Amino acid sequence: MSLEFSADSQRKIADLCERYPSKKPVVLAALHLAQKEFGHLSDDALRLVASTLELPYPHVYGVATFYTMFRREPGGRQTLRVCTNVSCMLRGAYPVLESFERELGLERGESNAEFSLVEEECIAACANAPAVLCGTRYFLDVTPEGVREIVQYLKKHPHPEGEVA
Amino acid sequence: MPTERGTKVVTARFGNEDARTIAGYEKSGGYQALRKALGMRPEDIVNEVKASNLRGRGGAGFHTGVKWTFVPKDATDVHLVCNCDESEPGTCKDRELVYWDPHLLIEGMIIAAFALKARVNYIYIRGEMMREVEVLRRAVEEAYQRGYLGDSVLGTGFACHLTVHRGAGAYICGEETALLNSLEGERGQPRLKPPFPAVKGLFGNPTIVNNVETLMNVPFIVQNGGKWFSDLGVGRSGGTRVVCVSGHVQRPGVYELPMGITFREIIDEVCGGALPGRTVKAVIPGGSSMPPLDADELDVPCEFDALQTDERIKVVQVRPGQDFDMGGGRKLRTMAGSGGIVVADDSTDIPMFVWRIMKFYAHESCGQCTPCREGVAWMEKVAKRVAYKKGHPGDLDLLGSIAHGIAGNTICALGEAAAWPMMGFLTKFRADFEARMAQSTVVAGAGGGRAA
Known part of the structure; x- marks a missing residue:
């Protein structure tokens, strides 16, 4: 099955190509847009990025699999990124992550239709540890007891990452 | 604020x-x-x-x-x-x-x-x-x-x-x-x-x-x-310094402070001190890739040159008695790094904390240079088994020697970013690691210290 970018994404990619001396530097942006539109980066999505930017498929594959934000398998509509790096760890990040696992019925690294639960490295919110990121929204000074409220809030006010492509 | x-x-x-x-x-x-x-x-x-x-x-x-x-x-x-x-x-x-x-x-x-x-x-x-x-x-x-x-x-x-x-x-x-x-x-x-x-x-x-x-x-x-800016700072470091203080202090935060303020002043005066009933044990001075300071080293200024040369900061060792040589006989104390100050108090499980640091760098190695790709992953494995009371005899020296083999042998500094804190924590908190090794359930001779 061959995929097509929406008119909006095609326009964004064309505009970005004007900002660089060649099309290759637009690959990350095009991959972000493809993930936004198709939910994950299937082989077909990678082929679409390759043909749009006139790049070899293996190059696009190599880039897509290097960066952790790109996913090759379907995931949840929203991604919960729970930092467990040192600053957050000292402030109780692992009990917070375990609380998310219980609340969502997911283990770290797993997804359901609504959420992907990711054990994240430092998200640069160390002064308010433990910190959790969902799209453009940071949750700060999170406690295991506060996890349910965060999940309920996000179900009502979703923050999919694709909003910023 | x-x-x-x-x-x-x-x-x-x-x-x-x-x-x-x-x-x-x-x-x-x-x-x-x-x-x-x-x-x-x-x-x-x-x-x-x-x-x-x-x-x-x-x-x-x-x-x-x-x-x-x-x-x-x-x-x-x-x-x-x-x-x-x-x-x-x-x-x-x-x-x-x-x-x-x-x-x-x-x-x-x-x-x-x-x-x-x-x-x-x-x-x-x-x-x-x-x-x-x-x-x-x-x-x-x-x-x-x-x-x-x-x-x-x-x-x-x-x-x-x-x-x-x-x-x-x-x-x-x-x-x-x-x-x-x-x-x-x-x-x-x-x-x-x-x-x-x-x-x-x-x-x-x-x-x-x-x-x-x-x-x-x-x-x-x-x-x-330029002179105004230079005068704001100290020595060869102009301006102010924005630091991010996190971990076990009363008021973590992002603070713009005078260049050269000491770590003790930052912790006690700016951040309200340690948490109630606790004392500071280890301080990462500038992001997790920097060797830590211990509780006796907190009167040094938070400034680029001081952190490299102040003799109140102990020299990082490969193993007890062998100073780490950065090349040309240059010794490593620590560096100011990114301004990320992480304070860990006496409730901290140091071997577990160090394993978490190694886990990060092992995950982030780009895979291009063998000493980093293989070495940091190896350190992570050994640090993990040490932390979880499964350490093999000789593991602490093994960690030091892997770190030594990585540092200076990679294209970029990610190798050092893992090797320096490994050696730094082993140098200054060896007692914590030895205590954990003493609890190890692995019998001498059964596993072999070289296996990874």
């Missing part, structure tokens, strides 16, 4: 919602330094920055003005790239700086670009910082609308373009040559140096890569002069 202590430079607009828009920024004095700079000769701006003793705030602490002079004199297609890939564990200043004062960064970049004669410029921002991507994109658009960016900045004929380039999740892209590869649409793997980016960088052109906080200081240097 910063406490009232000393002069505020780059955090002066923190908390001021109005100044986050271009109108509010202009009202609070914004873009005046740019007008002044456009009336100066580019080389005079470079000289002021040199005189200011501004040093890179991303980690290495290199003199910014000196870095700028590395661009060949006759170069035409020069690029300026802002490194906003903040991902060093414990570091959260650039994200706050960008959120509160996006136009200060843009103004600093236009001035720096004018001084460097750089017309096509980029901000490389971490992929996860989606909120800040939006903040910066909106601010850049505003700056174009007002004529601060475009084919003729404020009608002067100086063309300056700026594009926000979003990454996609890779710590290594904070290393400047990996960042340039990533910006070019490659995997983010570091390049061999030389050639240095100032000679051959982005798209093969001379390129200066500067950190967010570094560039935000530039408008103030232009406005007030």
